[in-house]
Amino acid sequence: MTINNTDIGWELYRTFLGVLxxxxxxxxxxxxxxxxxxxxxxxxxxxxxxxxxxxxxSQTGLLPTEAALALQPFALTMYSAAAALKRAxxxxxxxxxxxxxxxxxEVIGQEVLPPIxxxxxxxxxxxxxxxxxxxxxxxxxxxxxDIAVRMTQPRQEQLIARCVGVMPLGFHAHKRYLDKHGTPxxxxxxxxxxxxxxxxxxxxxRAARKxxxxxxxxxxxxxxxxxxxxxxxxxxxxxxxVCQMHIAARDLNLVxxxxxxxxxxxxxxxxxxxxxxxxxxxxxxxxxxxxxxxDYVTP
Amino acid sequence: MTINNTDIGWELYRTFLGVLxxxxxxxxxxxxxxxxxxxxxxxxxxxxxxxxxxxxxSQTGLLPTEAALALQPFALTMYSAAAALKRAxxxxxxxxxxxxxxxxxEVIGQEVLPPIxxxxxxxxxxxxxxxxxxxxxxxxxxxxxDIAVRMTQPRQEQLIARCVGVMPLGFHAHKRYLDKHGTPxxxxxxxxxxxxxxxxxxxxxRAARKxxxxxxxxxxxxxxxxxxxxxxxxxxxxxxxVCQMHIAARDLNLVxxxxxxxxxxxxxxxxxxxxxxxxxxxxxxxxxxxxxxxDYVTP
DNA sequence: TAGTCGCCATACATTTTCGTATGACCATCA
DNA sequence: TGATGGTCATACGAAAATGTATGGCGACTA
Numbered sequence: 001m002t003i004n005n006t007d008i009g010w011e012l013y014r015t016f017l018g019v020l021x022x023x024x025x026x027x028x029x030x031x032x033x034x035x036x037x038x039x040x041x042x043x044x045x046x047x048x049x050x051x052x053x054x055x056x057x058s059q060t061g062l063l064p065t066e067a068a069l070a071l072q073p074f075a076l077t078m079y080s081a082a083a084a085l086k087r088a089x090x091x092x093x094x095x096x097x098x099x100x101x102x103x104x105x106e107v108i109g110q111e112v113l114p115p116i117x118x119x120x121x122x123x124x125x126x127x128x129x130x131x132x133x134x135x136x137x138x139x140x141x142x143x144x145x146d147i148a149v150r151m152t153q154p155r156q157e158q159l160i161a162r163c164v165g166v167m168p169l170g171f172h173a174h175k176r177y178l179d180k181h182g183t184p185x186x187x188x189x190x191x192x193x194x195x196x197x198x199x200x201x202x203x204x205x206r207a208a209r210k211x212x213x214x215x216x217x218x219x220x221x222x223x224x225x226x227x228x229x230x231x232x233x234x235x236x237x238x239x240x241x242v243c244q245m246h247i248a249a250r251d252l253n254l255v256x257x258x259x260x261x262x263x264x265x266x267x268x269x270x271x272x273x274x275x276x277x278x279x280x281x282x283x284x285x286x287x288x289x290x291x292x293x294x295d296y297v298t299p
Numbered sequence: 300m301t302i303n304n305t306d307i308g309w310e311l312y313r314t315f316l317g318v319l320x321x322x323x324x325x326x327x328x329x330x331x332x333x334x335x336x337x338x339x340x341x342x343x344x345x346x347x348x349x350x351x352x353x354x355x356x357s358q359t360g361l362l363p364t365e366a367a368l369a370l371q372p373f374a375l376t377m378y379s380a381a382a383a384l385k386r387a388x389x390x391x392x393x394x395x396x397x398x399x400x401x402x403x404x405e406v407i408g409q410e411v412l413p414p415i416x417x418x419x420x421x422x423x424x425x426x427x428x429x430x431x432x433x434x435x436x437x438x439x440x441x442x443x444x445d446i447a448v449r450m451t452q453p454r455q456e457q458l459i460a461r462c463v464g465v466m467p468l469g470f471h472a473h474k475r476y477l478d479k480h481g482t483p484x485x486x487x488x489x490x491x492x493x494x495x496x497x498x499x500x501x502x503x504x505r506a507a508r509k510x511x512x513x514x515x516x517x518x519x520x521x522x523x524x525x526x527x528x529x530x531x532x533x534x535x536x537x538x539x540x541v542c543q544m545h546i547a548a549r550d551l552n553l554v555x556x557x558x559x560x561x562x563x564x565x566x567x568x569x570x571x572x573x574x575x576x577x578x579x580x581x582x583x584x585x586x587x588x589x590x591x592x593x594d595y596v597t598p
Numbered sequence: 599t600a601g602t603c604g605c606c607a608t609a610c611a612t613t614t615t616c617g618t619a620t621g622a623c624c625a626t627c628a
Numbered sequence: 629t630g631a632t633g634g635t636c637a638t639a640c641g642a643a644a645a646t647g648t649a650t651g652g653c654g655a656c657t658a
Binding site: 007008009010011013014033050051052067070071073074075077078080081082084085086088089090092093137139141142143152153154155156157158275278279 | 306307308309310312313332349350351365366369370372373374376377379380381383384385387388389391392436438440441442451452453454455456457574577578
C-alpha cells in the first residue's frame with residue numbers, strides 16, 4: 001500500500017463535508033472557523049482533483065450535485081474515524097480518562113443505562129461518556145461509536161461481542177385502563193382491546209406478528225415507531241402494548257397481561273471494536289456496561 | 300454534528316500514517332513526495348494537538364509508541380475511505396469507467412474470477428478492477444473494498460448481499476497417487492492415506508473435523524494454511540485433500556474420492572455496500588460477478 | 599420600488615507552510 | 629579508526645495557502 005496513491009489533501013475532504021452540511025460556502029466557513037474564500041478554493045481544488053462537479057453554484061447558496069451526495073458517505077467515514085482517533089488519543093494517558101462513545105437504542109439508553117453510567121461516572125470522574133441513542137444500528141467498524149448495546153448478535157470478526165442475556169418482553173397495560181376495560185384472559189381477547197403497536201414493519205415486528213397474529217397493524221389503536229412513546233402510552237393508560245418486563249415492573253401501576261405468553265425476548269449484545277481492546281477507558285466502560293446490564297437482566 | 304469539533308488538520312493524519320509505514324521521517328517524506336522537515340513538523344503538530352507522544356526519536360529512525368500503534372487503525376480507516384471516495388469519483392461520469400476494488404479468497408480469485416473479469420473487461424474496456432486476494436475478510440464498511448466475494452453471509456444491514464449458490468467440496472487426489480496407493484473405498488480408509496490438511500484450526504476446519512473426525516490435524520501428512528498450496532499439492536500427487544469440485548473437475552487427472560460423502564459445502568455470498576448501489580461501475584461489476592459465479596456454481 | 603441581507607467571486611496583503619541547505623549524530627564496514 | 633550512508637534537527641528564503649476588503653448579484657421585505 002502506498003499512502004501517496006491519493007495525492008488529494010485530506011483537508012479538502014473535510015471542507016467538502018462542511019459545505020455539504022451547511023449548504024453554503026459562507027456557512028461552512030463560519031462553522032469551521034476559516035474564511036469563505038478558502039472554502040471556495042478548497043471546493044474548487046477538490047472538483048479539479050476529482051474531475052467531478054460537486055456543487056452547482058448560485059448566489060443563494062450551493063446545491064450539491066448527485067456526485068457530491070454519492071461521495072458524502074465516504075467523507076463521513078473519514079470524519080467518524082478522525083473523531084474516533086481523537087477520542088482514543090484522549091484516553092491514551094495513564095489512568096481512566098477521555099471520552100467513550102456509546103450507542104444504544106432509545107429505550108435502553110433512557111431506561112436502563114443511566115444508573116449504570118452514573119455509577120461508572122462515580123468511580124471514574126475523569127471519564128466522559130457520549131451517549132448516542134438511535135434505533136439505527138451505528139457502525140462500530142465505521143467508528144461511529146466505540147461501544148454498542150444492540151439486540152442482534154454481530155457477525156463481524158473484528159468485533160468483540162458479549163451476550164449480556166435476554167431481555168424478556170411482555171404485554172402490559174396500566175391499572176386504570178384495565179379497571180375500565182377489563183383484563184384479557186386469552187390472546188384472542190386482545191382483539192377487543194386498544195393495542196399500542198408499530199407503524200412500519202421492521203424485522204422485529206414481523207417476527208412478533210408471526211408469533212402473535214393478533215399483533216397486526218390493523219388491530220392497533222395507536223401506532224408509533226417511537227419505542228419510548230409506546231412505553232409512555234402504556235403508562236398513560238392508552239391501551240395494551242409490548243414492553244420490557246423489567247421496565248414495566250418498576251411501575252406498580254403497570255400490569256403484565258397474560259404472563260405466561262411471553263411474545264418475544266430480546267437477546268442483548270454488548271459490542272466493541274477489537275482495536276479498542278487495549279484502550280483502558282473503553283475497557284472499563286465495556287466491563288461496567290456488561291456487569292450493569294447483566295445485573296439488570298438477571299437481578 | 301459539528302465538523303469543526305476536531306480542529307486537527309486531516310492532513311496530519313495522512314503524514315502520521317506515512318511515518319508509521321516507513322518508520323522514518325525521511326522515508327515517509329520520500330514516499331509521499333514532500334520534504335523531510337515537513338513530515339517532522341506534521342508529526343510535532345499532531346503530537347501537540349493530541350497531547351500524546353507518537354514516536355520516540357532516534358537518529359536511526361523513529362520508533363512508534365504504543366499510543367501511535369493504537370491510533371493507527373483509525374488513520375487506516377481514513378485512508379481506506381479516502382481511497383474509496385476517489386474510486387467512487389472516478390466512476391461518477393457517464394458510462395462505465397473507473398476503478399472497482401474487489402476482494403475474494405485466493406482460491407476464488409485465482410481459479411474462478413479471472414474468466415469472469417476477462418469477460419467484464421471485454422464489455423467495459425474503461426473499467427479497471429482491483430483484485431485483492433486475502434483470506435482475511437476485508438471490511439466493506441471500512442471501505443477496504445467495494446465488492447466482496449465471501450463464504451459467509453454478512454449480517455450488516457448496510458450491505459447488499461446476494462447468495463450466488465453453494466460451492467460443493469470433495470476429497471480429491473491425483474490419478475498418479477491413487478495408482479500407487481490405491482483408492483480408499485470408505486472414510487475409514489482415509490486414515491491409511493497421506494492427507495493434505497490445515498495447520499491452524501479455523502472455524503471452517505473445526506466444522507469439517509466435526510463432520511469427519513478423520514480430518515484431524517494428527518492425520519495430516521502435509522499441513523498448510525494456504526489453500527492454493529493445498530490444491531497444488533493435490534495436483535502434484537502428494538495425497539488426498541479437500542478442494543472445490545468444480546475446480547478439480549477441470550483437471551481430468553484429478554479424481555473425486557468417495558463421491559457420495561461431500562464433506563462440506565461453501566455458501567458463497569456477493570456483497571457490496573449500499574452506498575454504491577447507484578454507482579454504475581460497481582453495479583455492473585456486481586452483476587457480472589453474480590452471473591459469472593452463478594454460472595460457475597450451477598453450470 | 600428602494601433597501602437590506604444573504605450569498606459568491608475577485609484582488610491584494612499577510613501569514614503560514616513548505617523546501618533547500620546544512621549541521622550533528624549514530625551505525626556499519628573497510 | 630576513518631569513511632560512508634543513513635538518520636533527525638535547525639535556519640532561512642521561497643512558495644503556497646490564507647485572510648481581509650470589496651464588488652456584484654439575487655431574494656426578500658417594507
